[in-house]
Amino acid sequence: MSALTNRLFRLYHRVIGSIAFYPTLIALGLVCLCLVTIVLEMTWLQPYKEDLDLGLVKNADNARLILGTLVGGIISLMVFSFSMVMVVLNSAASSLSPRVIPGLISSRSHQLVLGVYLGTIIDSLMLISTIQEGADINVPSLGIFLALGLGVVCLCLFVYFIRSISLSIQVDFILNRVYKQTHAQLQQRCERQARRPLPDWPDDRRWLTIRARRSGYFKALNVSAAQALLDEQDACMTVQVHYGFFVMPGHPLIRLDRELDERCVEQLLDCFDFYVEEYAHRHFFFGFKQIVEIAVRALSPGINDPGTAIKAIDMMGVLFAERMKLPAHDVAPEQGVPRIYFSELDLHHLLHLAFGALRCYGRNDLQVLLTLLQACKNLLFSATDLDSERVLLRHAQAIVEQAATSLEGALDRQAVAEAVQSLNQAVRLAEPLANSLAGES
Numbered sequence: 001m002s003a004l005t006n007r008l009f010r011l012y013h014r015v016i017g018s019i020a021f022y023p024t025l026i027a028l029g030l031v032c033l034c035l036v037t038i039v040l041e042m043t044w045l046q047p048y049k050e051d052l053d054l055g056l057v058k059n060a061d062n063a064r065l066i067l068g069t070l071v072g073g074i075i076s077l078m079v080f081s082f083s084m085v086m087v088v089l090n091s092a093a094s095s096l097s098p099r100v101i102p103g104l105i106s107s108r109s110h111q112l113v114l115g116v117y118l119g120t121i122i123d124s125l126m127l128i129s130t131i132q133e134g135a136d137i138n139v140p141s142l143g144i145f146l147a148l149g150l151g152v153v154c155l156c157l158f159v160y161f162i163r164s165i166s167l168s169i170q171v172d173f174i175l176n177r178v179y180k181q182t183h184a185q186l187q188q189r190c191e192r193q194a195r196r197p198l199p200d201w202p203d204d205r206r207w208l209t210i211r212a213r214r215s216g217y218f219k220a221l222n223v224s225a226a227q228a229l230l231d232e233q234d235a236c237m238t239v240q241v242h243y244g245f246f247v248m249p250g251h252p253l254i255r256l257d258r259e260l261d262e263r264c265v266e267q268l269l270d271c272f273d274f275y276v277e278e279y280a281h282r283h284f285f286f287g288f289k290q291i292v293e294i295a296v297r298a299l300s301p302g303i304n305d306p307g308t309a310i311k312a313i314d315m316m317g318v319l320f321a322e323r324m325k326l327p328a329h330d331v332a333p334e335q336g337v338p339r340i341y342f343s344e345l346d347l348h349h350l351l352h353l354a355f356g357a358l359r360c361y362g363r364n365d366l367q368v369l370l371t372l373l374q375a376c377k378n379l380l381f382s383a384t385d386l387d388s389e390r391v392l393l394r395h396a397q398a399i400v401e402q403a404a405t406s407l408e409g410a411l412d413r414q415a416v417a418e419a420v421q422s423l424n425q426a427v428r429l430a431e432p433l434a435n436s437l438a439g440e441s
Contacts, residue, residue, distance in 0.1 A: 009222040009273065019111060026115025027122060030150070034123040037143045038130060060131050063139050067124045070151045074124075077158050078117040084165045085110060091169060109164050113157045120150040171308050175294055179315045181280035182287025186322035189284070189330070198331050199338055204238045207255035210265055212247045216274025219243065220282065223332045223340060226271040230339040233260055237268065238341040243283045247274070284323070285345060291316055292354050299361040299368070309362060310371045316354055317375035321382040323350065348391045359399050363406040366415060372399050373419040380426035389430040396423060397433055 015021050127143045167173045218241050230237055236257045241247055254268065280287035295312035298305040330342040345353070355372055362368030376396040383389045403416045417435055424432035 005222065005225045009220075009225065009271075019114070022108065022111035023115035023118055026112065027119040030116070030119030031122055031126070034126055034143055034146065037146055038127075038140055041140055041142045060139050063131055063141075063144050064128060066144060067128045067147060070147055071121055071124045071128075074117055074120050074151065074154055077154060078114070078121075081113060081117070081158065081161050081165075084161075088165060088168050107168070110161070113161045116150065116154060116157055120147065120154055123147055123150065171294070171298070171305070172311070175291065175308070175312060175315070178280045178287055178290050178294075179319070182284050182291070182319055183322065185281065185284040185287065186319060186326070189326050190322065192334060193326060196334060198327055198329070201329050201341060201343075202236065202238065202257070204255045204257070204341075207238070207257050208259055209240075209252050210254045210256060210269070211249070212251045212253040212272075213249055213269055214272075214274060215248050216246070217276065218245050218247055218272060219275050219278070220273040221340075221342075222271040222273065226268055227333055227339050229264060229267055229271075231337075233258070233264060235260060236339055236341070239343055242285065242343050242345045244278070244285050244289065244345075284319070285350075288316065288319065288350060288354060291319075292357055296357050296361050299358070299365070306362065306365050306368055309358065309365075309368055313358065313368070313371045313375050317378050320347075320351070320354075320375070320379055323347065324379065324382055324384075324388055347388060348394070351391065351395045355395050355399070359402045363402050366407065366412045369399055369403050369407070370415060370419050373416070373423055377419075377423040377426050380423065380428075383429075386429040389427060393427070393430055393433055396420075400433065 123143070124147050127140050127147060130140050130143075221239070226237070238255045240252045240254060247253060253272070260268075278286040278289065280290060291312050295309040297303055298308035298312070324347060326344075328344050328346045330344060331338045332340040332342070355375075358368065359372055362372075373396060376392050376399070379392050380389060383392060400416065400420055403413070407413050407416065420433055420435045424435070427433075
């Protein structure tokens with residue numbers, strides 16, 4: 001039963017990220033609606049059809065013409081619309097980051113449009129097949145009226161789609177979408193933390209270590225199945241890798257506070273899911289990673305868009321401020337005895353992932369370096385303990401050292417020195433930075 005649950009869990013994560021998921025549901029819903037109208041017309045409405053005159057089509061030839069025109073027109077709209085989707089995906093992959101493509105593919109608005117298009121086409125084809133030559137009473141008048149209504153809806157959705165696709169091409173739109181999803185993930189974690197403070201990470205140095213037996217990027221864990229198994233065995237588990245970590249066979253994956261039989265260990269390992277796609281709405285780490293990659297691509301010579309990189313740094317400053325409110329681990333379940341402890345990427349390594357790449361690729365751009373220092377300064381105002389201030393100052397020092405080696409102009413170096421002086425005013429607990437560029441001309 002546990003193996004079946006895990007297979008369904010993995011299938012669920014792949015299906016909901018598919019561009020065909022919601023279109024299939026919407027198309028099936030419209031097909032069911034069409035069947036209901038046909039059944040109603042053949043039973044309940046049959047005695048009243050001769051008396052109703054509300055613009056219903058009662059001629060077989062006219063019905064075929066209308067439905068055929070609808071099918072041809074909607075197919076043309078669908079081909080054009082999703083040719084534009086492919087253009088957007090190609091543009092995003094080349095100018096932003098391939099990691100944002102899964103989020104664009106799973107866009108609910110695009111899937112809604114595709115689902116209504118498909119449902120309208122299938123409904124029209126079904127209605128054509130029910131028309132019998134020479135028998136007006138067998139013309140599905142109500143179904144044709146519904147198909148005409150769906151055709152009008154398709155035209156409205158086409159206008160909406162053009163507007164949506166024009167926004168999707170813009171880097172600011174994609175960047176803002178990833179930012180909102182990541183911020184929502186952090187807000188949820190903060191709310192959970194406010195409802196119930198997390199217990200400390202247990203001392204698991206003497207616990208039984210279980211090593212990975214598969215390779216891949218750790219993206220999800222079937223928490224409900226793992227929790228049920230641990231409840232049954234009265235055991236606790238600590239996950240040794242963070243989300244997004246590439247696991248090789250033999251790498252320490254989990255630790256158990258008691259020894260379990262081989263069957264239970266296999267079931268626990270089967271709860272881990274490894275797949276390629278990265279969705280910002282699944283975990284905040286993937287959002288940070290996508291924003292960093294967009295900023296780095298913007299600083300490349302081929303794109304040369306430092307304004308996007310600066311905006312991404314400002315957004316990450318807000319996200320880091322939220323991240324600093326959280327501990328370096330998570331616990332499941334929310335209620336009851338803690339059974340599963342997740343390790344998270346700590347503040348130092350997350351800053352190294354974000355600011356390390358940006359200070360390298362933006363080392364020759366004064367505004368990028370100044371924005372990085374400004375982000376560190378803003379985060380110092382949000383820091384509440386000595387360790388956090390020290391981590392922030394270490395990364396600020398790395399930015400200053402990078403500026404000292406890459407900026408040669410006296411005016412640029414003076415601007416960095418002034419930024420360091422301003423940053424030191426935000427330090428409350430740790431030792432301020434040594435302003436090595438002060439006094440240089």
